[in-house]
Amino acid sequence: MIYKVVIIEDEFNAQEALKKMLKLLYPSIEIVGVFPSIQKGVNYLKTSPSIDLIFLDIELEDGNSFELLQQLTDIDFKIIFTTGMDTYAIDAIKHNAVDYLLKPIDPLELKSAADKAFHQINETKKAREILSKFEEDQKVKLQKVIVKTSDNTYFIDAETIIMFESEGAYTKITCLDQTILASKNLKHFECMEELQSFIRVHHSFLVNPKHIINLSKSKVDLSNGHEAKISVRKYGQVVQRLNENKAFV
Numbered sequence: 001m002i003y004k005v006v007i008i009e010d011e012f013n014a015q016e017a018l019k020k021m022l023k024l025l026y027p028s029i030e031i032v033g034v035f036p037s038i039q040k041g042v043n044y045l046k047t048s049p050s051i052d053l054i055f056l057d058i059e060l061e062d063g064n065s066f067e068l069l070q071q072l073t074d075i076d077f078k079i080i081f082t083t084g085m086d087t088y089a090i091d092a093i094k095h096n097a098v099d100y101l102l103k104p105i106d107p108l109e110l111k112s113a114a115d116k117a118f119h120q121i122n123e124t125k126k127a128r129e130i131l132s133k134f135e136e137d138q139k140v141k142l143q144k145v146i147v148k149t150s151d152n153t154y155f156i157d158a159e160t161i162i163m164f165e166s167e168g169a170y171t172k173i174t175c176l177d178q179t180i181l182a183s184k185n186l187k188h189f190e191c192m193e194e195l196q197s198f199i200r201v202h203h204s205f206l207v208n209p210k211h212i213i214n215l216s217k218s219k220v221d222l223s224n225g226h227e228a229k230i231s232v233r234k235y236g237q238v239v240q241r242l243n244e245n246k247a248f249v
Helices: 012-025 038-047 065-070 089-094 107-141 186-190 232-245
Strands: 004-008 030-035 053-057 078-083 099-102 144-148 153-157 161-167 170-175 179-182 199-202 205-207 212-215 219-222 227-229
Touching: 004 012, 004 038, 012 030, 012 107, 030 038, 038 065, 053 065, 053 107, 078 107, 099 107, 144 179, 161 186, 170 186, 186 205, 199 227, 199 232, 205 227, 212 232
Parallel strands: 004 030, 004 053, 053 078, 078 099
Antiparallel strands: 144 153, 161 170, 161 205, 170 179, 199 205, 212 219, 219 227
């Protein structure tokens, strides 16, 4: 994994020494920026959100680096403070620093601190990936359409719905395993967020593009052997929507 690192340090020799040690210890890291002041560091960090780790000198040419952190609303990177004085340890802890290195920086202490930071970065990324997958799984699971009939309420997986057919103030819903007469009109279902991928092919039909197996200018053939009419004025829109959905070639 390539880590993106920023160094904020106002002493040139200290900049060069840190860069050299980091490159020797971690040849694959990418040092994306080196800045000598609070303002230059802030300007960069506000426009470059994909930073993994910052080595942050505490005493800079235009002030204290804790002031830099106060100017950032979203700190999504790890911090290792560097300083020539040992009077800031408590402040560093308060700012959730991974570590606190005294200058001149010892290579072994640098490796220990950086290893700890990279481990935390990896764990955070793994946790985010797990959370993202969980949220996607939940989103799929939650794609249920609530359908009310005169005497019941159904929770139907959107993917199992083949088509909706208008029957006046009611709507006939054809699914893979059942047919339901809902006590809502077709427009109600067309407007549902869960059904935005469905296509209104006719004033009487709303169909699931995943169940279209054939298309002509007058009708669509569906996976259950049924068909739905296509109105002449909607044919072009249907073709466009199918191309967007990549559900039919």
